Amino acid sequence: MTDLSLHMAHVDGPAEEAGLRDYWQLLKPRLMSLSVFTALVGLLVAPEGLHPFLAATSILWIAIGAGASGALNMWFDADIDRVMKRTRNRPIPSGRVTPSDALALGLFLTVLSVTMLGLTANWVAAGWLLFTIFFYAVIYSMWLKRTTSWNTVIGGLAGAFPPMIGYAAVTGTTPLEAWLMVALIFMWTPPHFWALALFVKLDYHVARIPMLTVTHGRDETRRQTWLWSLGLVAVSFVTAFTAIGGPLTLAVASVLNAVWLQRAWAVVRRDDLDSDADAHLAERRLFKWSLIYLFAHFAVFVAEAALGPYGGW
């Protein structure tokens, strides 16, 4: 009897001892870094300003909130992660962390980050952080990711909220400028991800995730990449004419958008045969530019704010 219970315990428990690194990996640090950067920009461009220590700790709570949604996502997606090559070695599918531990960590960090952001900054920012975690973990991970090919678009919305949370942490409000930063990331995410999907053979079909490249084909993905690029450019130019923009933003956005459109057009006007022939050069170039694009666009908002009376219109 004793022997049997020991064996059972071994089967249910983790395969090997989880280290701190495994718990850190549960928080999806790469996703967290994007949230930290965009939230910091939102916080810096907001009028009035916040005490430096309150600003730094607000960013910390937003980062922990992003980590909480990552842990909840990993907990729910463990079955998918188990069958895909790219994700097979994550802490839960590899057996180092039990699903219940991941769930407990995600829920605990949700409560901690939202409460602490409310006490540090204000409850408007805390409310939006809670909504973002709910949106990513429940609406995206549990529901839409497995049911619609527009999952990339919807998932992108969850990643778009941090600059608005940063802005709200300072002002307690979410005006047009904050929403435009959300819109910019929202429009940026699909073409960024589809460019990647066109040159990396991701095995989503094995896990039955309805990605656009599989459900609507690669040609349609190219067409959608172009359409969303046009939307992105429109939002980008609108931001230049608001309180967070100015002549400098307009100049930088013009360059960023011109290169983006040129590279997106190179992707849409060819098919998979051309793409295979040059090892997906155009798709790779668009993907690389998308990384520079987002960083530079948000950096110019900060530069505009730093210019003070010399920045803006």
Added chain:
Amino acid sequence: MHQDHELHVRRRGRNFGLLAVLLGFIVIVFALTVVKVTTGGFAEAFDHVARPALVPDDGATPTEDDE
């Protein structure tokens, strides 16, 4: 001679990591309290007496000299 249990040896790194996180949290909460108290307006809680600071000075308030 005292010997650590194998479980404690195995989890030493993790436990020290958790200790560092908890200590960091205490430091942050303490520093937040200091910043909030020193930079924010002091709370004016109801203390069962009328506070002169909240009474508008319209010249009608009786003083001791009036009596």
